[in-house]
Amino acid sequence: MDQENSASSLDGADEEFWDLANSSSDEDLMNLQIEALQEKGRRTRRGSIPGRIYKDRQRLQGHETLFKDYFAENPVHEEGVFRRRFQMHRALFPRILAAVEAHDSYFVQKRDSVGSLGLSSLQKVTTVIRMLAYGIGADVVDDYLRISESTAIEAMKRFVQAVISVFRAEYLRKPTSDDISRLLLIGESRGFPGMLGSIDCSHNDINVLEHSSLFANLREGRAPPVTYKINDHEYTMGYYLADGIYPSWATFIKTIPCLQGEKAKNFAKAQEGCRKDVE
Incomplete structure (x- = not known):
């Protein structure tokens, strides 16, 4: 390989390179060329992580599409679709968004180094x-929300930390006596006296349950003391409705998997319907 061709392929190569090239074999010269090209490539890439190729994800377009679909005055998707896809009512989302944004400036929209x-x-x-x-x-929503995998992971970590910091005192705690009284009234009105709520940790149910300090008493078969009667039998411990994946604890009333007879069918229908309603 002659030096003229090498010079054309290595735009901007310095004198040190040519000093090495003149005293090297063809194989050494090829390696030097490769290293020089790799270094040039690293200098021209503009990704947030060294060596990563920059992608124009058209973030503003992603925001505008999302806003029009779900948050505009007349959104594309109605409340039922929002509820299914976000697992919450539309009115709740802005409250969470505002709280998280106020707690951590990471969620506030900013301009980058080029404006x-x-x-x-x-x-x-x-x-x-x-x-x-x-x-x-983390990379599944990229094509719609225009967000990279690494950013999605970072957002998840910060979101969880923000939710715990902001909402722990109000929601991530054991129920007070007033809470218990209110929950019991709701349960009885739905045909389940003694019911304190419904358990559904969504994905990885058992892992969440086993590591939750809120359910430490339930793991030991203890629940808030209450008094109620069912079929003339008096009970002194509240319970939660649960589906079949949960363990057989005294504090869980699960659905009936193998239905035999109208009584079992009626109970399963009522239990499953009430559980979904509470969730």
Whole structure:
């Protein structure tokens, strides 16, 4: 390989390279060329991580599509679709979004070093909610929300931390006596006296249950003390409705898997309907 051709393929090569090239074999020269080209490529890539190729994901287009689909005054998708895809009512989402954004500036939309708008808080929080609701990977929503896998993972970590910090005192705690009284009234009105609620940790149910401090007493067969009667039998321990995947604890009333007779069918229908309603 002559030096003239080498010079044309290595635009901007310095004198040190040519000093090495003149005293090297053809194989050594080829290796030097490869190293020089690789270094040039690393200098021209503009990704956030060294060596990563920059992708124009058209973030603003992703935000506008998301907003029109679900959050505009007259969105494309109605409340029922929102409820199914976000696993919450539409009115609840802005409250969570505002709380998380106020707690962690990471979720506030910013401009990058060249002045371009980054991902909106709507895109980041929706990404996290979709991952939680469907149990999907971090790169699945990229084509719709225009968010990279690494950013989705970072958003998930910060979202969880923010939710715990903001909502722990109000929601991530054991029920008070007032809470228990209110829950019992709701349960009795739905035909389940003594019911304190419904258990459904969605994906990885058992893992969540086993590691939750909120259910430590349930694992030991203990629940808030209550008094109620069913078929003239008096009971002194509340319970939660659960599906078949949960363990057979005294504090769980599960559905009947193999239905035999009208009595069992009626109970299963009522239990499953009430469980979904509570959830």
